[in-house]
Amino acid sequence: MILTVTLNAALDVTYQVPRLRPGEVHRVAGVHERPGGKGVNVARVLHGLNEPVLATGLVGGGTGAAIRTLLGEIRHSFVDIAGISRRTTVVVDGSSTTGFWEPGPEVSGPEWESFVAHYAALLRISRVVVLSGSLPPGLPVDAYARLIELARSVEVPVVLDASGEPLAAGVAAGPDIVKPNAHELAIMSGMAVGAFEAGAVELVEAEAVAAADAVRDGGRTAVVASLGPHGLVASTGDGRWHARPAAALTGNPTGAGDAAVAALAFGLAYRVPWPQRLADAVGLSGAAVLNPVAGTISQTDYARLRRAADVREV
Numbered sequence: 001m002i003l004t005v006t007l008n009a010a011l012d013v014t015y016q017v018p019r020l021r022p023g024e025v026h027r028v029a030g031v032h033e034r035p036g037g038k039g040v041n042v043a044r045v046l047h048g049l050n051e052p053v054l055a056t057g058l059v060g061g062g063t064g065a066a067i068r069t070l071l072g073e074i075r076h077s078f079v080d081i082a083g084i085s086r087r088t089t090v091v092v093d094g095s096s097t098t099g100f101w102e103p104g105p106e107v108s109g110p111e112w113e114s115f116v117a118h119y120a121a122l123l124r125i126s127r128v129v130v131l132s133g134s135l136p137p138g139l140p141v142d143a144y145a146r147l148i149e150l151a152r153s154v155e156v157p158v159v160l161d162a163s164g165e166p167l168a169a170g171v172a173a174g175p176d177i178v179k180p181n182a183h184e185l186a187i188m189s190g191m192a193v194g195a196f197e198a199g200a201v202e203l204v205e206a207e208a209v210a211a212a213d214a215v216r217d218g219g220r221t222a223v224v225a226s227l228g229p230h231g232l233v234a235s236t237g238d239g240r241w242h243a244r245p246a247a248a249l250t251g252n253p254t255g256a257g258d259a260a261v262a263a264l265a266f267g268l269a270y271r272v273p274w275p276q277r278l279a280d281a282v283g284l285s286g287a288a289v290l291n292p293v294a295g296t297i298s299q300t301d302y303a304r305l306r307r308a309a310d311v312r313e314v
């Protein structure tokens with residue numbers, strides 16, 4: 001099975017309002033609650049594809065209990081902490097998506113050690129591990145690096161999707177795939193933030209591929225960067241690709257990166273060739289954008305967008 005790790009699990013709340021106006025009172029037209037945090041979203045997408053998956057991480061308090069309950073049929077095995085799991089709130093108004101991310105609960109040293117022991121046991125029954133999302137307060141910056149080293153010591157391949165210092169420390173530990181977004185790719189490669197977000201597609205592609213190459217630096221870690229409407233660029237030991245959706249999509253992009261990570265983890269587990277793996281990622285992330293609730297996809301949208309994806313070796 002594929003193991004997903006969410007150290008800062010969240011209760012994701014999506015508010016739908018006709019129009020978001022800062023400074024005004026809003027009557028909320030619709031409220032959706034889902035268990036979230038990036039790894040949980042990855043688990044939900046894989047479960048929807050009938051892929052055996054187990055979600056683990058840290059949860060606590062009433063929100064932690066709600067996360068467990070709302071996971072429903074998705075297999076999970078979280079470690080309890082004394083702190084209260086966070087909520088993230090997304091306000092969707094038809095033309096924009098605005099997010100409010102709580103920092104998450106403080107995690108103590110003994111709680112972290114008990115998670116590491118739990119994770120080491122779960123690795124024995126995992127074929128791939130996905131490490132995703134922010135670290136809650138109290139965890140060391142090298143938390144992902146330690147989990148990657150443990151996975152590598154028992155030859156379980158790793159996909160890492162994080163940001164900031166935990167990402168940099170994690171990449172140094174040599175995961176099999178890292179999935180930065182455009183912002184993180186710019187920071188890691190030393191390029192200007194925003195470099196891959198506007199301009200002619202050829203220019204975006206050339207700069208993003210150069211940045212992904214710089215992050216890979218000839219090493220073992222394949223770099224697959226998500227560039228929003230420009231799709232994904234991949235720099236791998238087997239070649240480089242740019243995978244794009246056939247047309248720009250509008251909707252809720254929250255969770256689209258997680259859907260792409262689900263495709264990358266699946267591809268790693270079954271050694272799916274890169275062009276097919278990237279077409280899967282474009283299809284799943286596009287399907288996530290089209291769904292108003294973060295981390296949920298329609299199989300019909302996925303199949304259609306996957307077929308239409310444009311994957312080119314560069």
Ligand SMILES: O=P(O)(O)OC[C@@]1(O)O[C@H](CO)[C@@H](O)[C@@H]1O
Pocket residue numbers: 008010012036037038041088101132133134135254255256257258294295
């Ligand atoms: O704070 P993080 O862990 O980086 O991001 C958390 C989060 O906003 O990302 C997901 C969408 O990708 C949401 O389900 C989730 O709550």
